[in-house]
Amino acid sequence: MRRTTYIQALNEALREEMQHDQNVFLIGEDVGHYGGLFRVTRNLLDEFGEKRVLDTPISEQAFMGMALGAATVGLRPVVELMYMDFTLVAADQIFNQIAKYQYMTGGLLNVPLVIRGQQGGGKRYGSQHSQSVDSLYAHFPGIRVVAPATPYDAKGLLKSAIRDDNPVAFLEHKMLYFTRGEAPPPDEEYLIPIGKADVKREGADLTIATFSYCLLQALEAAETLQEEHGIDCEVVDLRTVEPLDTETVWESVAKTGRLLAVHESYANCGVGAELVARAYEEAPQLLRAPARRLGMAPVSIPVSRVLEEEALPWKNDIIATVLEMERG
Amino acid sequence: MQLANSATDVDATEDGGVQATVTNASDIESRAVSTSITTDVLPSMSATDLDVPALSTDLLVEMYKKALTIRLMEEALLASAEEGQIGGAMHTAIGHEANAIGAAAALRRGDYVTCTYRGHHHGLAWGMDPGRAIAEVMGRSDGFAKGKGGSMHFVSPEHGMMGANGIVAAQVPHAAGLALASHIRGEDRVAITFFGDGALFQGVMHETFNIAAKWKLPLIFYCENNRYSEMTPIWRTSSIEDIYLFPRSYGMDSMQIDGNDVEVVHAAVSQAAERARSGAGPTFIEGITYRLAGHMAGDLETYRPQEEVEKQQAYEPLTVLRQKLLARGVDDARIAAIDEEIDEMIDEAVAFAENSPWPDPAETYLDVFVSTTYGEE
Secondary structure: OEEEEHHHHHHHHHHHHHHHOOOEEEEEOOOOOOOOOOOOOOOHHHHHOOOOEEEOOOOHHHHHHHHHHHHHOOOEEEEEOOOHHHHHOOHHHHHHHHHHHHHHOOOOOOOOOEEEEEEOOOOOOOOOOOOOOHHHHHHOOOOEEEOOOOHHHHHHHHHHHHHOOOOEEEEEEOOOOOOEEEEOOOOOOOOOOOOOOEEEEOOOOEEEEEOOHHHHHHHHHHHHHHHHHOOOEEEEEOOEEEOOOHHHHHHHHHHHOOEEEEEEEEOOOOHHHHHHHHHHHHOHHHOOOOOEEEEEOOOOOOOOHHHHHHHOOOHHHHHHHHHHHHHO | OOOOOEEEEEEEOOOOOEEEEEEEHHHHHHOOOOOOOOOOOOOOOOOOOOOOOOOOHHHHHHHHHHHHHHHHHHHHHHHHHHOOOOOOOOOOOOOOHHHHHHHHHHOOEOEEEEEEOOOHHHHHHOOOOHHHHHHHHOOOOOOOOOOOOOHHHOOEHHHOEEEEEOOOOOHHHHHHHHHHHHHHHOOOOOEEEEEEHHHHHOHHHHHHHHHHHHHOOOEEEEEEEOOEEOOEEHHHOOOOOOHHHHHHHHOOEEEEEEOOOHHHHHHHHHHHHHHHHOOOOOEEEEEEOOOOOOOOOOOOOOOOOHHHHHHHHOOOHHHHHHHHHHHOOOOHHHHHHHHHHHHHHHHHHHHHHHHOOOOOHHHHHEOOOOOOEOOOO
16 A cells, blocks of 8 residues: 555546546546646546547536536546536536436436536635535435545545446545545555445444545544543444445444534535434434534635634534533 | 617518517617517528528428428327326427428438427427327326426437427537537537527527537537517517527527428538538527417417417418428328328327326336436445
8 A cells, every 4th residue: 555645546546447448538627738726637638638638618507518418428527616616507407407317318318427526615715615515416316426535435436436327426625635545556446336434433432424524523533532531433434425325324323322423514404414314214223312413504604714614513513512412 | 780788679561570670778668568570480681591402302291291290299289288188398399390300301310419398399300209209298108208207308319319408408518518429439420409599598508609619519509499488579588689690709600591491491400410520510500480389388378469370370381391292293182191191190199198007106216326226225
């Protein structure tokens, strides 16, 4: 194993899948000559040429719709949204078209494409460039939603997403891009199945189910809780939020009896609300205390470092919530 | 052309027709509400030098059969809707048939088409079966999408028919993506996308104009200008009078043609397809046509005078085709025999659809994701 960045892992996944399948192509703003705003697609234009790495005008609706058209005849577009907030600009094509196309056509056509890009706060980009859209995507049937937190998972899951015959929203996080982690060398291929959670920290007292950058915050919170309060948290990385791997979560809750769901999208109508609701529907006997959820405060994301930190559901909020749960 | 701060105004002429002129925005208030430019039968001006070769009599006979099939199917659908057999919104293309038939005949097997929710005529022109089409609209199991798509989502990949769409202009980038696929793979397939005049005012239309022209995609934009955006006449919504001029600002060739004449449509689409296949990029065609029925089943049609519709009956696609056949020596008896043949065929198609079983309720949960049922994963 070697250590690599999240960005490098994504770049390798794209490169390997483009070598593996000539139907894979990249489309989006600045993905070609510039190599992507965050350099995820760096050097791919040189290697694969202008027919497979397409720089578009700033026309999210059009290139999202074009990706659908190309996918219906067997190409595998990987669409970069420079900020996942722009999902809302292309919302008709994503939710009315891509998510529904297979169903509306009675299965005559499918749409094997990936919509990828970074979301989330922490860099003071403000209300229109810091949102987390995982819960939004997960609300619509017909689209897979993946949000890996480590370079290893990012590479394996992006490769799987590109090979999946369903549309996949692949949600990166701007705070993860320069994080490092272990991954096999480029020539050792591996895939991580979509829909499988992964226990990132074992513990006995309370289950924190989370994903994306909140995983790192939860792991830090778990260390503090262990050291300062003697509370031993198990941290489950959902990795995929559609479909939710509730089996792995319930296995953990069977051990701990307590569940806290954490994510950066809004708590209201969010993935955490869904997970907690399912816990009460499917596994109420496992819960020895009320399950909780923690998400972004119900505000647009402010720019000021102080205000943004207040709004984000990060380490200190996780610790505070766990302590509340422990006190009952 | 007049530019900003002007709008199309309309004056009645002596023969009961109208002429479109342009006036200042400040005069708009005084315009009579019921007036529209839609009583013009033919394009207001010839926008292109289009050589229109005569099609063979055999092909014209086939086109007439197809046009009549579409017409009678849609009339049968309207009757079924009145009987309460069809739910939701159903938009017929009665009066639009020549646009689809002329275009389909000009393109090859392997080419792609996407279209609007007013898409029954495209589906049938591209080869879809009327019985299965009616079954789909009625939500029966023999519908081509098993009753999940209905009237607004005709689709048949085996015929290159890649989908009608319920959202105005949403199908336009899909066709651009199909054209892009052809470009990426180095194939010579072209894509054509049909939309109405109302679609011109959606942002995604203009985004797609720009990309298609910049990338020289093998794409044909075909606007069926029936001069009403749903219930609102185009002079109320368009900033310019002739919408074929919009794409010219994107560097695209465009033409305004008679959309009720299959030979004109065939010639225009043939020329556009040749350009597209040669790598010269997209073409915009504005086919002037008229919707003889309401925007949708149940439309009260309070926005246009009945005389306007009656005037259009004199120059609608079936009338034009019959005149062509008579001029070619196809006599009334032969036409009557065709009429009877198609009428019987549609009766059988309706019976097929009415006898088609309802889908198994379990079908509800299929096709959400590929090769799986929801909840089983």
